[in-house]
Structure formats: C-alpha cells, structure tokens
Amino acid sequence: MTDAGMTDGPFAVPFAEADRQLTICNACRYCEGYCAVFPALERRVDLTAGDITHLADLCHDCRDCYTACMYAPPHEFALNLPAALSAVRHHTYDEYLPRLTWPAGRRGAMLAAALAAIALLAVLGVIVGGAGAPAGSPYRIVAYPALLVAFGLAAAWSVIVMAWSAARYWRATNGPGWGGLANPAVLARALGQAATLRNLRGGGADCSYPGDEPSGARRRLHHLIAWGFAACAASTVAAAISQDFAGDPPPYPAASAPVLFGVIGGAGLVIGCAGLLVLRRTAASSDTASSDTASSDTPAREDSALARRGYALLAALLVLAVSGLLTLVVRDTAAFGPVLYVHLVAVAACFAIAPYTKFMHVIYRFLALVRHNSELRQR
Amino acid sequence: MISPEAPWDVVVIGGGNAGLVAAITAREKASRVLLLERASAALRGGNTRHTRNVRCVHDSGDQYTPGAYPYDELWRDLRAVGEGPADEELASFTVRESASVPGWMTAHGIRWQPPLTGTLHLGRTNRFFLGGGKALVNTYHRTAAAAGVTVWYDRIAEGLEFTGNRCTAVLVSGGDAGDPERIPARAVVCASGGFEANIDWLRRYWGSAADNFLIRGPATNDGRMLAALYALGAAQAGQERGFHAVAIDARSPRFDGGIATRLDSIPFSIVVNSRGERFYDEGEELWPKRYAIWGRNIAGQPGQIAYSIWDAKVNRLFLPPMYGPARADSVAGVAAELGLDPDAVAATVAKYNESVVAGSFDPSRLDGCRTDGLTPPKSNWAQPVDTPPFYGIAMRPGITFTFLGVRVTADARVRTVEGGAFRNVFAAGEIMSGNILSSGYLGGFGLTIGTVWGRTAGAAAAREAVEL
Numbered sequence: 001m002t003d004a005g006m007t008d009g010p011f012a013v014p015f016a017e018a019d020r021q022l023t024i025c026n027a028c029r030y031c032e033g034y035c036a037v038f039p040a041l042e043r044r045v046d047l048t049a050g051d052i053t054h055l056a057d058l059c060h061d062c063r064d065c066y067t068a069c070m071y072a073p074p075h076e077f078a079l080n081l082p083a084a085l086s087a088v089r090h091h092t093y094d095e096y097l098p099r100l101t102w103p104a105g106r107r108g109a110m111l112a113a114a115l116a117a118i119a120l121l122a123v124l125g126v127i128v129g130g131a132g133a134p135a136g137s138p139y140r141i142v143a144y145p146a147l148l149v150a151f152g153l154a155a156a157w158s159v160i161v162m163a164w165s166a167a168r169y170w171r172a173t174n175g176p177g178w179g180g181l182a183n184p185a186v187l188a189r190a191l192g193q194a195a196t197l198r199n200l201r202g203g204g205a206d207c208s209y210p211g212d213e214p215s216g217a218r219r220r221l222h223h224l225i226a227w228g229f230a231a232c233a234a235s236t237v238a239a240a241i242s243q244d245f246a247g248d249p250p251p252y253p254a255a256s257a258p259v260l261f262g263v264i265g266g267a268g269l270v271i272g273c274a275g276l277l278v279l280r281r282t283a284a285s286s287d288t289a290s291s292d293t294a295s296s297d298t299p300a301r302e303d304s305a306l307a308r309r310g311y312a313l314l315a316a317l318l319v320l321a322v323s324g325l326l327t328l329v330v331r332d333t334a335a336f337g338p339v340l341y342v343h344l345v346a347v348a349a350c351f352a353i354a355p356y357t358k359f360m361h362v363i364y365r366f367l368a369l370v371r372h373n374s375e376l377r378q379r
Numbered sequence: 380m381i382s383p384e385a386p387w388d389v390v391v392i393g394g395g396n397a398g399l400v401a402a403i404t405a406r407e408k409a410s411r412v413l414l415l416e417r418a419s420a421a422l423r424g425g426n427t428r429h430t431r432n433v434r435c436v437h438d439s440g441d442q443y444t445p446g447a448y449p450y451d452e453l454w455r456d457l458r459a460v461g462e463g464p465a466d467e468e469l470a471s472f473t474v475r476e477s478a479s480v481p482g483w484m485t486a487h488g489i490r491w492q493p494p495l496t497g498t499l500h501l502g503r504t505n506r507f508f509l510g511g512g513k514a515l516v517n518t519y520h521r522t523a524a525a526a527g528v529t530v531w532y533d534r535i536a537e538g539l540e541f542t543g544n545r546c547t548a549v550l551v552s553g554g555d556a557g558d559p560e561r562i563p564a565r566a567v568v569c570a571s572g573g574f575e576a577n578i579d580w581l582r583r584y585w586g587s588a589a590d591n592f593l594i595r596g597p598a599t600n601d602g603r604m605l606a607a608l609y610a611l612g613a614a615q616a617g618q619e620r621g622f623h624a625v626a627i628d629a630r631s632p633r634f635d636g637g638i639a640t641r642l643d644s645i646p647f648s649i650v651v652n653s654r655g656e657r658f659y660d661e662g663e664e665l666w667p668k669r670y671a672i673w674g675r676n677i678a679g680q681p682g683q684i685a686y687s688i689w690d691a692k693v694n695r696l697f698l699p700p701m702y703g704p705a706r707a708d709s710v711a712g713v714a715a716e717l718g719l720d721p722d723a724v725a726a727t728v729a730k731y732n733e734s735v736v737a738g739s740f741d742p743s744r745l746d747g748c749r750t751d752g753l754t755p756p757k758s759n760w761a762q763p764v765d766t767p768p769f770y771g772i773a774m775r776p777g778i779t780f781t782f783l784g785v786r787v788t789a790d791a792r793v794r795t796v797e798g799g800a801f802r803n804v805f806a807a808g809e810i811m812s813g814n815i816l817s818s819g820y821l822g823g824f825g826l827t828i829g830t831v832w833g834r835t836a837g838a839a840a841a842r843e844a845v846e847l
Contacts, residue, residue, distance in 0.1 A: 023701060026699050033492025070637055
C-alpha cells in the first residue's frame, strides 16, 4: 500500500490485511468471473487506501470467492477476502461521515439526531394541534404542517450528511472532479447493476450464502427490500399528488395508489427483512458450526461490527414496515392514533439516523459501481 | 448402516478431478460407490484445487473459447512437448475424447468464464471454469452427493488386497480404528496422483537437487498408492524424471503454494544462475508453450536456483508477483539484493545489452526482437535492460506433478509387469499420466487426462463390479 492516508491509526490493521490478501488475489485471478472486484483489482498494481476502499464497496459479499479459494484457511495464506473487505467497509463507513465534535462518537450522534427528530415531531404536534382535521384523517394525530416541517427537517439533515459523506468518499476513492458521475451512460450502467444486484449473482453461480451451497435467496430477499422501499416511497409520492394536486386528502381507499403501493412495499420489506435476518443468523452459525462441507471449520466471513450494523438496519426497516402496515390494518379502530404515532416517530428517527447506519451502503456501493463502469469505459 | 463386510461396488482412491469424475461416472451403473479423500473437507481435491482450465478439442469457437482448436492441432501441440506422447494410441484416444469433455463437465454442474486476463494467451485452446479448481471440486462433490456417492475424508489408502488377479479390498488408515481397515471392494479406481510431494522418492532420480524443489500442491501427494501398486507387480509408465514443473518464487512455501507463486516475468526478462550467467533462451517461444520447461531448466542449474531480472520498461507486462520483486536503481544493486555477485551480473547484463538488435517490441507475438552473437541467444522480446528502477526475483523449480505412474490398457486397467493386467483395478489421472506425457507438459492437459480417464476408469470399474 502506497498511500499514507489511512495506513496508520485505527485503519492500519484492516487496510494492511486487505492489502496482503488482495496482492495474493492479483497474482492468482481465478475469481475473475465472479464479480467486479477482481477485474477492478487487476487494473491496479500498487493499491492505495482509496483503491482498497473502492474494492471493498464493489464487493457485494456473495462469498463465492471464499468458497472457491484454495488459499482459504486452514491454508497458510489464510485468505478470506469477504471478511477482509467487510472489515474495511466497517471502518470506512464511519471515516467519511462529517467530522463531528460529538463526545460520544457515532452512537452519540445517532442518538442525538433521533431524539431531536422525535422531539421536533412531538413539540410541533402539540403546538400546531390536529383538532381541525376530519375523522379518520392522520392529521388528527399530527397536523399536516407539523409533519411537513418535522419530516422535512429530518430529511434535509439526512440528505446533507449523506451528501457530505458521499462527497468525501468520492474524493478519497476517485480523486477530485466528477468523473463518471458526469457521464450519463456510466450512471445508467451503474444504476442498472445496482437495481439488478448483478454483483450478487456470482457470475451466474449465485451466492455462497448463508452457507457454502449456492443460493439466490439473499439476492431475492434484498430485491424485496430495495423494491419494497421504493414502493413505499412511491406511496408517499402518490399521496402527495392526490392531496396537493388532485385535492383529495387522506385517508385513501384500499384501491388507491397510496394504499396499494404502501401495502405492496410494506409486504416486500417485511418479507425481505425477516428473510435476511433469518439468513444472517444461519450464516453466523454456519461460520462457527462444523459440518461436512468444504470450508466450514473456518473463521467468520464478515466483520462482526459490520454484521451488527446489518442486523440493526434490517430491524429498523422491519419496525418501519410493520408499524406502517399496522396503521392501515387498525385505521378504523381506536388503536389508529397510537399506532400511527409510533410509525411517525419511527420514520422521523430513521430519517435522522440513516447516515450513521449501514443505509450508507446504498450510496457507497453505487459510487463504487459508477467508478468501476467509468474505468471500464476508459480501458 | 450397511455392514462393513458388504463389498462396495467401486472404491475410488483419491478425490481430485480424476477421482471425482470416476466416482460420478461409476455411480451411473454401480449402486454403491465410495470415494476415499485423503485430506479434510476443507482441503479436499488434491492438485485439482490449483487448476483453472482444461485443454480440449473444439471444432468451432464459442463465448468461452474464441476460435476452433481441431484434433490435428492439439495432437501436434502434444507431440511437440518433451519427447512427445509415451503411448501414441492412449494419447490419441485422450485427444479424441477431449472433444466431449466440456459438454460432460457442463452437464455435471461446471460453470465457465471467459479466458482470464494475463493468462498466457490460452483463450483459444483452453476453457476456464468459473472460480478455478476448488470451485470445480465443490461442484463435483455436490453432483456426486446428489447421485449418491459416499465420501470419506481423512482416509489414506495404504494398499490393496488380492485374491489371485482380483483385488478384493482396499486397506485404509485414518478411520476411527487405529489399524488400517479392510474395505471390501468389487472394483477399485486409483486416482491418487503422483509422488511429487515425496522428497525421498524424488531424490532417487534427482539426488540432492530434490531438496531444493518446491511442491506446488499439497504435501499429501506422496505416491503411497503408486508405490503399493508397484509392489503388487504393476507395470511402470513414464520417465523417472518426468514431471511438470514451472518457475516459482523461491520464497514460496515448501508445499501447496499453487498458482499465486508462479512467475511469468521470464520472457520479458533475462535469467541468470547463481554465478550470474545466462543459461537458456528466455524468448524461445510464446510463454504458454515454454512456461512448463522452466522448472526443469532451473532444476538443472547449480543450487536449483535462478534469477529473473528486468527493468521498468516491462514491469507491467506480466502478473504482479505475490511477494513482490527486489528493486534497485542499478543492475548491480538488484544483484546485491538478490545475494548475487553484482559485478558478474552487471557484466552479463552489459554484454546482453550490447548484443540486442533493434526491433519492434510486441509482447503479444513472436516479435523477432533478438540478440546477435550471444550464447545462449534471446530470440524474441529482447530489449536492453537499461531503464531504472531494476527488478529481480529468485526462482526455484515448482513441481506440479510427476508423470511416472502405472501402465494402463485402453479401458484404464492397470497393467502388470508380467504382461497382463489386474482384473478389477483401474487408474485415472496423474497416476497414469506417464502413458501420455513424457517429459514436457501442455497447460490444461492434466485436467483433460483426468476427465477422460476418470470417465473411462469409472465406467469400466462399474461394469466390472456389476458383472461380478
């Protein structure tokens, strides 16, 4: 590694280990067909910290390179690239957050942001009041202006922090300038690969996840989450259009766009998150359990701190989806008010803390794909 | 549980490519097939773990092998390495049968990938399987398990028990019982590889030079079953000093370093021995046709060591070596870092530089950039070594596998020194590669031999078992 930037301090260990492993990978190249990491690695000789970060985010953690690796433990070369790159991701996810002088670090900042969003929602709700809204309207619980301001502020905060982090990440991995971000063809290819999770296909072999056997479960469940999330966003947009342009305030009937998108999206999120939580547990236990397969008596394949963030993100999305669906189910009952309030609080808090969570993988992975496709065009 | 006394239809010794193919094939006809794997599950597959492609005849190109590679061309290539095929009949059978190997592999779960970058221009002749050899081994284990093949790990086949000309049992150690177990069998396939990791055995033919050999595959390839077969009267095939060996980094582990330690710098560098003298034409042929002679070349040098030295001009033309090269601002500096006599190496380089004839350098073909009046010459890619920084790496012979094995019949039966063959003992893969290879090697052909003869031996063993 030639870059002094992250070679000392807390990043020294994961970067040095990833560098050691990638150097062996670059002399072998058997895994070239699995994903974008290896072709990207092969274009480089001396890896910088930015290169290693880039490769770490190109890695979608399908683990096919691990099960295919003749140098995996107990071999003395002890390669476990998915784990090494996940350790790098764990460190870089924090590295590019705006430098906060918050005494308690990332968790303190998260807590503060969440509490601020919740408090804002509560205070504005009380100040504005919702008595004027018709029966059954969500605005009886929290008035529309209060919602708009509280969510608007939380979202704006989130977007600013994410954009800031993204800009710092881009400078570190890509260098100055817009690069591939200014190229529509590159952006389109990167979007396509992100939307289809092309790098979770293992070159057609599917993932070695949660165990050593090839499976498409993780990719399919992730699709449910990503597209479910998009459907929930579409539901919100549809509701805004109905209300502000068609002059049709909530609540909406079951056969309306906001409800349909919300139900489909919520269901996708619930199934996807619950499924991935189960897979995560299976993966974690198959890392340690001994079974009669190729590489089970080996160390964990994901950085444990990053794995905790994975659980946290899934759990948070599950809370959002379940509380949202529940709102619909109970909207004609007395429980509607409390359930809706819980849902709104959850949404506001999640907005506020998103930049401090694994949610950032969406941004970093996309930027890595942009850079990768930009390099492919230059070749 | 089936009684330990009930004989297996087919016992396959060895869990590399040939053994797995034999077991899967045998299971199509025979109902009880047992595969004995010497390694643990994590390290299963023997030398096959380090493979990545297979060389097969194909009459037209496709997305994985752009361009045809007809029978005649592969046959010509095979005859051109070393002294050519040991047994022309078995070799031509292998080449002929190779045409159906990719289809067979696909049908048994193997996936493919486009030719790897930086892989010696092998794209047209060799098909690369996705993920390399360990992925292939994993896939075949899945296929074998689905077909109902039984696999025992950590088992060493020590010998065979005979009644007359017929093997009745395999003696196996490593199980729960302390003493070797007797595993009754109706037919046996020996696919347990060569003896390249048995340094004592290598020393018989190579003397103390063998102490400086590095072995690219696992330390378990000690030829135990091959020795047992010889003791039982099996006929010998192949040359005692026949092996596939390449130049690898002298810092590689003694065993199992595999592909990542191989050096492809030779055609773009000059190579000197421990006296600082050149000894072989580095640019004789395209690298895919010559990489396999350099293990032998280095084995013939004093101390079995040689040094590849190059300059900044060509530094990115080959795969970056795993341990990194020595580097200095002068040739003498690199020589000193490598522990060589700086004056001797500087003199060799100066003489070489003077003899380089100007030409148009092109790494992708025989470019005719050569030396004039130098012994030995460098016939292609000769450029002065004059642009700092200079680089160098010490190299040792990296032995991939030995060819000396057992003679077989056309249906893979092991022949005996008396002129006949064992009734129900078959061989496949490296253990019988000496029927086909003499002293040279053709990249990717080991997998071809293993697959063709694994199918042949597996089918013949199953027939034998079922008819018994």
